[in-house]
Amino acid sequence: MPTPLRPEPIEIAIIGGGIVGLLRRGIQVTVYEQAHGFREIGAGIAFTANAIQCMEQLDPAIVTALRSSGSVATSASNAGVKEAHDYLRWIDGYNQLDPNDPAYQRMLYQIDAGYRGFEGCRRVQFLEALVKVVPPEAIWCRRCLQWIEERGLDEKIGLGFLDGTRVEILFGEGSPVSYPHYTHEVAYRTLIPMEAAIAALGEYKARNQHNHVGPRAHLIHYPVANNTLINATAFVMDSGGWLDDKQMVAPASRGELEAAFADWSPCVRNVIRLFPEGLEKWACFDLWEYPAPYYSRGKICLTGDAAHASTPHHGAGAGMGIEDALCLSSLMVEVVEIIRKQPTLKGTVLETAFETFGAFRRTRTQWLVNSSRTVRDFYHQIEWGEPSKWVKAETCFEELKARFHKIWYFDDEAMKAEAVGLYREKMGVD
Amino acid sequence: MPTPLRPEPIEIAIIGGGIVGLLRRGIQVTVYEQAHGFREIGAGIAFTANAIQCMEQLDPAIVTALRSSGSVATSASNAGVKEAHDYLRWIDGYNQLDPNDPAYQRMLYQIDAGYRGFEGCRRVQFLEALVKVVPPEAIWCRRCLQWIEERGLDEKIGLGFLDGTRVEILFGEGSPVSYPHYTHEVAYRTLIPMEAAIAALGEYKARNQHNHVGPRAHLIHYPVANNTLINATAFVMDSGGWLDDKQMVAPASRGELEAAFADWSPCVRNVIRLFPEGLEKWACFDLWEYPAPYYSRGKICLTGDAAHASTPHHGAGAGMGIEDALCLSSLMVEVVEIIRKQPTLKGTVLETAFETFGAFRRTRTQWLVNSSRTVRDFYHQIEWGEPSKWVKAETCFEELKARFHKIWYFDDEAMKAEAVGLYREKMGVD
Numbered sequence: 001m002p003t004p005l006r007p008e009p010i011e012i013a014i015i016g017g018g019i020v021g022l023l024r025r026g027i028q029v030t031v032y033e034q035a036h037g038f039r040e041i042g043a044g045i046a047f048t049a050n051a052i053q054c055m056e057q058l059d060p061a062i063v064t065a066l067r068s069s070g071s072v073a074t075s076a077s078n079a080g081v082k083e084a085h086d087y088l089r090w091i092d093g094y095n096q097l098d099p100n101d102p103a104y105q106r107m108l109y110q111i112d113a114g115y116r117g118f119e120g121c122r123r124v125q126f127l128e129a130l131v132k133v134v135p136p137e138a139i140w141c142r143r144c145l146q147w148i149e150e151r152g153l154d155e156k157i158g159l160g161f162l163d164g165t166r167v168e169i170l171f172g173e174g175s176p177v178s179y180p181h182y183t184h185e186v187a188y189r190t191l192i193p194m195e196a197a198i199a200a201l202g203e204y205k206a207r208n209q210h211n212h213v214g215p216r217a218h219l220i221h222y223p224v225a226n227n228t229l230i231n232a233t234a235f236v237m238d239s240g241g242w243l244d245d246k247q248m249v250a251p252a253s254r255g256e257l258e259a260a261f262a263d264w265s266p267c268v269r270n271v272i273r274l275f276p277e278g279l280e281k282w283a284c285f286d287l288w289e290y291p292a293p294y295y296s297r298g299k300i301c302l303t304g305d306a307a308h309a310s311t312p313h314h315g316a317g318a319g320m321g322i323e324d325a326l327c328l329s330s331l332m333v334e335v336v337e338i339i340r341k342q343p344t345l346k347g348t349v350l351e352t353a354f355e356t357f358g359a360f361r362r363t364r365t366q367w368l369v370n371s372s373r374t375v376r377d378f379y380h381q382i383e384w385g386e387p388s389k390w391v392k393a394e395t396c397f398e399e400l401k402a403r404f405h406k407i408w409y410f411d412d413e414a415m416k417a418e419a420v421g422l423y424r425e426k427m428g429v430d
Numbered sequence: 431m432p433t434p435l436r437p438e439p440i441e442i443a444i445i446g447g448g449i450v451g452l453l454r455r456g457i458q459v460t461v462y463e464q465a466h467g468f469r470e471i472g473a474g475i476a477f478t479a480n481a482i483q484c485m486e487q488l489d490p491a492i493v494t495a496l497r498s499s500g501s502v503a504t505s506a507s508n509a510g511v512k513e514a515h516d517y518l519r520w521i522d523g524y525n526q527l528d529p530n531d532p533a534y535q536r537m538l539y540q541i542d543a544g545y546r547g548f549e550g551c552r553r554v555q556f557l558e559a560l561v562k563v564v565p566p567e568a569i570w571c572r573r574c575l576q577w578i579e580e581r582g583l584d585e586k587i588g589l590g591f592l593d594g595t596r597v598e599i600l601f602g603e604g605s606p607v608s609y610p611h612y613t614h615e616v617a618y619r620t621l622i623p624m625e626a627a628i629a630a631l632g633e634y635k636a637r638n639q640h641n642h643v644g645p646r647a648h649l650i651h652y653p654v655a656n657n658t659l660i661n662a663t664a665f666v667m668d669s670g671g672w673l674d675d676k677q678m679v680a681p682a683s684r685g686e687l688e689a690a691f692a693d694w695s696p697c698v699r700n701v702i703r704l705f706p707e708g709l710e711k712w713a714c715f716d717l718w719e720y721p722a723p724y725y726s727r728g729k730i731c732l733t734g735d736a737a738h739a740s741t742p743h744h745g746a747g748a749g750m751g752i753e754d755a756l757c758l759s760s761l762m763v764e765v766v767e768i769i770r771k772q773p774t775l776k777g778t779v780l781e782t783a784f785e786t787f788g789a790f791r792r793t794r795t796q797w798l799v800n801s802s803r804t805v806r807d808f809y810h811q812i813e814w815g816e817p818s819k820w821v822k823a824e825t826c827f828e829e830l831k832a833r834f835h836k837i838w839y840f841d842d843e844a845m846k847a848e849a850v851g852l853y854r855e856k857m858g859v860d
Contacts, residue, residue, distance in 0.1 A: 293821045367828045391723045398797040406832065 010335065010350065013159055015145045015306075031134070032159075034144035043189040044224045044231025046074060046120035046209075049113065050410040051319030054326040057412065061133045069125035074118040074209035074222040086117035086209070088404065090397070093212025093219055093268045094384050103387075105267060108213070109397040111404055118209060118315065120222045120231060122191070150298050153347030157299050170297055177292050180285035180309040182242040185376070187282045187312075188234045188257050190275045194223065197230040200270035206230060211379065212268050217260060218379040219268050232271055235284075235313075236260045237380060242283045252281040284311050288373055291366045295358030299350055303328060303357075308365035311372045313379070316407045320365050323412065328357050330416040331423055338427060349427065356423040360415075371403050440765065440780065443589055445575045445736075461564070462589075464574035473619040474654045474661025476504060476550035476639075479543065480840040481749030484756040487842065491563045499555035504548040504639035504652040516547035516639070518834065520827070523642025523649055523698045524814050533817075535697060538643070539827040541834055548639060548745065550652045550661060552621070580728050583777030587729050600727055607722050610715035610739040612672040615806070617712045617742075618664045618687050620705045624653065627660040630700035636660060641809065642698050647690060648809040649698050662701055665714075665743075666690045667810060672713045682711040714741050718803055721796045725788030729780055733758060733787075738795035741802045743809070746837045750795050753842065758787050760846040761853055768857060779857065786853040790845075801833050 014031045047055075047066070055062040075086040090108040097104040131139070149158035171177040197206040201221075209222035221232040234257060243250075254275050261272050287309045295302045304321030311317075331353040338349050378396040383389035424430065444461045477485075477496070485492040505516040520538040527534040561569070579588035601607040627636040631651075639652035651662040664687060673680075684705050691702050717739045725732045734751030741747075761783040768779050808826040813819035854860065 289822060291821055291825055363828050366825045370825055370829065391721055392719060395721055395796045395800055398793050399800065402832065402836065 010332075010339065010346070011156065012332075015159075029138060031139045032143040032145065033139065033141050035141060043123065043191050043233070044120050044222070045123045045126065045318060046118050046222060046315045047071075047322075048316055048319050048408055049115075049117045049119075050408055050412065051316070051322045052116070052119060054319075054322045054412050058322070058326055058329060059133070062130065065129035065133055066119070066121060066126055069121045069129045070225040070228075071119045071121035071126070072223050072225075072227055073116045074120050075207075085115055086113040086119075087111065088113055088118065088209060088211065090211045090213055090379075091205075092214070092265070092384065094214030094264050095387070096263070096265055105265060108394060109400070111401050113404075113408065117408070118222070120209075120224045122224050122229070122231070125225070148300060150300075153351075154344070155347075170294075170300060170302060171292070176290040177287070179245065180287050180305075181289050182245065183284045183286050183288065183311055183373070184238050184240075185235050185284045185311070186238050186252075187284060188236070188252065188275060188279055189282065190232055190279070191224070191229045192221075192232055192271070192274045194228055194230060196274055197221070197232075197271070200274060201267060205267075212265075213379045213381075213384055214264055214268075215382045215385040216380050217264075219261075219271060221271065232275075234261070234272065234275075235376070235379075245285070248283050248285065249280045250283070252279045253277065254279055285309060286311050286369055286373070288369050291369065292362075295362055296351070296354035299347070299354070301328070301354040301357060303361075307361075308369050310369040311376060313372045313375045314368060314404070314407055316368060317372070319407070320368050323410070323415065324357075324361055324365070326412060327361055327415055327419050328353075330420055331357055334420055334423055334427075338429060352426050353423060356419060356426060360419045360422060368407070371406075375400060375403060440762075440769065440776070441586065442762075445589075459568060461569045462573040462575065463569065463571050465571060473553065473621050473663070474550050474652070475553045475556065475748060476548050476652060476745045477501075477752075478746055478749050478838055479545075479547045479549075480838055480842065481746065481752045482546070482549060484749075484752045484842050488752070488756055488759060489563070492560065495559035495563055496549070496551060496556055499551045499559045500655040500658075501549045501551035501556070502653050502655075502657050503546045504550050505637075515545055516543040516549075517541065518543055518548065518639060518641065520641045520643055520809075521635075522644070522695070522814065524644030524694050525817075526693070526695055535695060538824060539830070541831050543834075543838065547838070548652070550639075550654045552654050552659075552661070555655070578730060580730075583781075584774070585777075600724075600730060600732060601722070606720040607717070609675065610717050610735075611719050612675065613714040613716050613718070613741055613803070614668050614670075615665050615714045615741070616668050616682075617714060618666070618682065618705060618709055619712065620662055620709070621654070621659045622651075622662055622701070622704045624658055624660060626704055627651070627662075627701070630704060631697060635697075642695075643809045643811075643814055644694055644698075645812045645815040646810050647694075649691075649701060651701065662705070664691070664702065664705075665806070665809075675715070678713050678715065679710045680713070682709040683707065684709055715739060716741050716799055716803070718799050721799065722792075725792055726781070726784035729777070729784070731758070731784040731787060733791075737791075738799050740799045741806060743802045743805045744798060744834070744837055746798060747802070749837070750798050753840070753845065754787075754791055754795070756842060757791055757845055757849050758783075760850055761787055764850055764853055764857075768859060782856050783853060786849060786856060790849045790852060798837070801836075805830060805833060 010028065012029045014029055052063060052066070055066065073084070073086050074088075075084060087110045089110045092103070092106050092108060095103070145159060147158075147160040149160070151157060192200075194206065200206070201210075206221075207223055207227065209220070212219040216237040217235060219232065219234045221230045223229070224231045236257075254272070254277050257275060257279065258269070258272055261269055264272075287307075288311075292302065292307055295307045303324040305317065307324070308320065309317075310320070335349050335353045339346050342349075378400055381393045381396070383393035440458065442459045444459055482493060482496070485496065503514070503516050505514060517540045519540045522533070522536050522538060525533070575589060577588075577590040579590070581587060622630075624636065630636070631640075636651075637653055637657065639650070642649040646667040647665060649662065649664045651660045653659070654661045666687075684702070684707050687705055687709065688699070688702055691699055694702075717737075718741075722732065722737055725737045733754040735747065737754070738750065739747075740750070765779050765783045769776050772779075808830055811823045811826070813823035
């Protein structure tokens with residue numbers, strides 16, 4: 001029997017080294033990042049249990065990196081309790097009622113997210129730990145993609161890098177699908193020492209994730225950094241436009257933030273007062289209005305935020321990208337196996353894998369983009385400020401629960417099996 | 431051992447003999463209906479499989495009544511196939527494309543509703559069959575409730591009837607919760623002979639439920655009356671108000687209907703042309719804006735549309751009322767049993783049963799009211815008319831599916847067990 005040809009290894013270039021980009025495992029990858037290094041500007045990030053389960057399968061070292069970066073379950077006050085569950089909690093952040101009023105800062109709803117159901121950390125700590133897991137020779141910084149050249153089916157594509165210009169690879173520079181769009185909300189983020197947070201919020205609220213909702217804004221916070229800090233983010237709707245869509249951050253002041261929450265409950269205003277005087281505000285951008293009709297073309301494939309940039313209101317944007325990575329890496333195992341047996345099929349094998357990935361992941365990830373907007377609209381209902389409409393406003397929670405459950409109760413084993421099954425069917429192998 | 435006192439039977443007065451009102455079984459009931467008789471003005475009505483399963487448990491005679499009234503599975507063209515499934519199907523009703531264009535009348539989405547998953551009939555036929563199941567002495571027509579007198583805990587409540595005035599029993603005459611509100615859409619309904627429907631739609635579409643969607647309107651049709659007719663309903667958004675909220679029907683003309691669909695696809699206009707010249711239009715009313723904060727007070731309890739009047743876009747408004755009836759009748763079995771053992775508890779026993787019913791059913795039924803509105807907004811997206819927004823518009827279907835599944839995959843056994851368990855707990859019995 002002749003020895004099969006030893007195929008050339010498949011090389012995957014990852015453009016953009018966000019958290020998801022760094023997770024691609026089990027195949028020869030090179031990450032090209034336009035920044036000078038991996039310096040995360042965000043404050044905190046939280047992962048749902050299903051995302052952490054996907055990390056575990058991609059590489060247990062990723063979970064180790066997360067846990068070593070001070071990540072804590074967001075219901076940290078229960079940390080001493082064996083198998084304590086995390087809860088998401090929504091609370092009236094707006095109405096200025098007498099503290100003796102039964103509706104004073106009333107707890108609107110809570111959802112049990114299970115044991116370590118929501119785990120939060122500082123972004124920068126996690127990213128630093130993550131970079132250590134990736135071999136340094138696989139990461140190229142200061143590389144901004146300039147052009148892609150698609151060659152023959154079985155040839156590698158060519159990549160050209162240069163500083164400055166953004167090139168939109170799948171849909172063309174003029175297409176609205178190629179750019180995330182401003183969602184007319186800005187986020188102010190900060191980290192607050194736990195002691196100060198307790199003074200402002202009380203111990204229970206400070207140590208557990210809480211989402212303070214009200215008309216056209218909300219404040220969410222959860223503990224990070226081994227419970228020494230809380231990560232607090234205030235989202236405020238903005239009826240205006242955003243000047244420069246290449247610059248997502250703009251200088252701001254605590255004064256404007258205080259003005260936005262001026263008529264909110266004292267508890268929320270206490271937290272706002274702890275934001276630093278000179279602040280930045282982040283514009284939220286997403287792909288809601290012009291979703292990608294497909295996620296791949298030829299040997300180019302979009303995953304993570306490039307495919308489905310979302311507002312952050314489900315705490316699942318990065319998590320969806322991690323699911324993407326797991327799906328794609330399962331397909332890559334098949335790709336490698338098929339090419340080992342039939343080295344001449346390389347181009348088709350890869351393109352079909354990317355097509356399968358897109359067909360399989362598009363529905364759920366685009367649902368997330370929509371759902372994150374819907375959830376924001378629930379948090380920002382003007383009805384929260386009108387007692388006669390509270391009953392109406394609260395009917396949102398039944399739906400909210402279903403939306404979070406859809407994200408959390410995700411069967412990653414089924415995803416892998418179905419995606420691989422679909423791929424094998426398309427490739428005509430058993 | 432002394433013989434227990436034989437308690438007085440519990441008498442339940444049902445105010446309003448809609449389809450749900452007539453279903454209350456297993457206890458001594460009297461139905462008070464303000465109309466002269468049970469003359470249904472609606473054209474067709476469809477029930478989901480879960481609602482029919484609840485009917486079966488309430489009384490198999492109800493299902494017999496339904497099936498004897500010419501009800502057909504809405505995917506009737508598959509009727510010859512053993513265990514053929516019903517599908518809900520959404521189709522582009524708007525864009526006027528060339529018949530050779532692949533997007534011409536494109537099928538947007540379908541959901542498998544299972545074997546006899548959606549069963550439609552003429553309302554009048556079903557109601558006539560249903561009335562025969564109820565003993566005639568239990569029905570009093572031309573009785574319009576005027577006042578309710580709440581007496582002592584263990585005394586019967588007093589009812590006063592009169593013509594004319596509407597009395598809002600739970601929330602008071604001035605409260606917006608007491609009245610359904612105009613949803614700014616009108617429905618034009620008709621029955622079309624199957625042959626004419628086939629000429630207009632083609633055989634496949636005529637024999638199967640189809641929902642033609644487009645900007646600010648939609649047309650839905652399904653076969654009824656043993657497949658000799660189709661029930662067609664056109665819904666059109668109305669930016670104006672509705673003059674008289676006591677009168678849900680107003681005269682209309684085919685001309686105004688044709689005007690509303692003037693720029694729609696020829697297929698839809700063919701159907702519209704088959705509506706009669708002199709028409710009526712039905713205003714849609716619901717309790718979306720001011721949902722009931724509770725469903726019972728003392729010995730008065732709201733169920734069905736009185737508690738959660740909904741727009742009809744899930745085809746599940748009556749079905750939710752049937753679930754209510756099953757839940758309440760399960761609790762009534764407990765009520766009878768407890769009173770048999772402890773006749774002195776009658777008042778508390780009944781009030782707690784009603785409270786339990788409300789606590790248990792309110793979330794799901796109010797979700798339906800919201801979801802029916804959301805589904806309508808999906809059908810009426812202006813994006814259906816703009817090819818550059820079709821990808822965006824179609825992302826609604828993932829959510830739509832989840833919404834229909836939530837209604838269909840309903841565990842009525844669990845509902846009964848949980849409601850009864852909660853009730854027994856409240857009453858302190860095992």
